[in-house]
Amino acid sequence: EVLRRMERGYTSSRYLQIVERIRSEVPEAGLSADAIVGFPGETDAQFEETLELMRAVRFDTLNTAAYSPRPGTPAATWEDQVPEETKRERLSRINELATAHSLQRSQGLIGREVEVLVEGPNSKRPGQLRGRTRGGKRIFLEGSTDLIGALVQARVTEAYNFSV
Structure with a gap:
């Protein structure tokens, strides 16, 4: 209604x-x-x-x-x-x-390998990158800024309300 x-x-x-x-x-x-x-x-x-x-x-x-x-x-x-x-x-x-x-x-993603589009540096943690999984979940990972714009594989080790 x-x-x-x-x-x-x-x-x-x-x-x-x-x-x-x-x-x-x-x-x-x-x-x-x-x-x-x-x-x-x-x-x-x-x-x-x-x-x-x-x-x-x-x-x-x-x-x-x-x-x-x-x-x-x-x-x-x-x-x-x-x-x-x-x-x-x-x-x-x-x-x-x-x-x-x-x-x-x-x-549900903990322990899984996921494909990530690396979007850029994490502004809150120097040296860390941010990206999105295929499902659109925000993800933070370690890596070089050379990876920005690339699709990479990452293993999920931690889960939060709106990110992994």
């Missing part, structure tokens, strides 16, 4: 079908999405459905926000606005679950 009110062109069941197809073809595919909590009219039950969808998908990255009215949009004038406190609580819960899923996905 929330997706319909937001005028999205898909349903959660169709979304899950697409995710299942991607994961069957490319099991290590990194999936990211955006989620807005507190859209006008969103009920507690509908929010719980969002959490269930997240549990089914286990996103590598989920960009989240609480709905805020935009002047000139139909939803800004609807009477069934969700209270700010409810939005804050929902945002906290969705972020907690998203962080846990990202960490689980990162931990």
Whole structure:
């Protein structure tokens, strides 16, 4: 119902079908999405459905926000606005679950050799490089700056919420 009110062109069941197809073809595919909590009219039950969808998908990255009215949009004038406190609580819960899923996905890479596109130096740790795995996971590795722009193999030894 929330997706319909937001005028999205898909349903959660169709979304899950697409995710299942991607994961069957490319099991290590990194999936990211955006989620807005507190859209006008969103009920507690509908929010719980969002959490269930997240549990089914286990996103590598989920960009989240609480709905805020935009002047000139139909939803800004609807009477069934969700209270700010409810939005804050929902945002906290969705972020907690998203962080846990990202960490689980990162931990699944420990001990594995992964292909990495080396993007550049790690600005926070001199002498270290940063890059991305094929699944889009941020990775930090040791190596020469000569590797920037190259595809290299790296063994994952540590996992964090949003990187390895």
